[in-house]
Amino acid sequence: MIKQISSRLEDLEVKELLAYSVFPDPERLDQAVEAYRKPNGLELYGYEEEGVLVGIIGVDKVEDEMTIKHIAVTPENRGKDYGRGMILELMVQQKPARVIAETDEEAVGFYRSIGFEIYSLGEIYPGVERFRCVYEVEEEEE
Structure with a gap:
């Protein structure tokens, strides 16, 4: 189950996961x-399994739009659908009309597999293409 963990920012396991989602730079980790x-x-939300934090997802929610700022899963649990599960569970909890993420080429396939539309933003950093990923949430039928 996913739960709010902003109060646990000083926990080593939380900082370690957050560090995976920012370029390995202590200053960027502190800013996050x-x-x-x-x-x-x-x-900031975390997903725990058997009392162990296996993933985090950080979002900014403005009105009916949710922007994923950080997402990370422990290395030994990657590829086991925890990232997908965190996004989908948070969408059920928060009920946004749209979910947005910005990412690099390495993670585009992950977002595409969930159903996000992918748009190139070009080279925001020299030699690094960035992408805007957008998921329009369908309204539930009554």
Whole structure:
């Protein structure tokens, strides 16, 4: 089950997972942690299995749009659908009309496999193409 874990930002396992989702740069990790500390800022969720944190997902929700800012799964649990599960469970909980993520070429296939539409943003950083991934949530039928 996914649950809010913004209060656990000092836990080593939380910081370690968050570090996987930012370029290996201590300054960017500190900036990410601070973004989750701000009142009414980003929200950090974690997925635990048998008491062990296996994944995190950080989002910014504005009105009916949810933007994935960070997502990471422990290396030994990658490829087991935890990332997909966290996104889908959070969509059920938050009920956004649209989910957005920005990513690199390495993760595009992951978002595409869930049903996100992929748009190239070009080279935002020299030699690194970035992509905008958008998922339009279908309204539930009564």
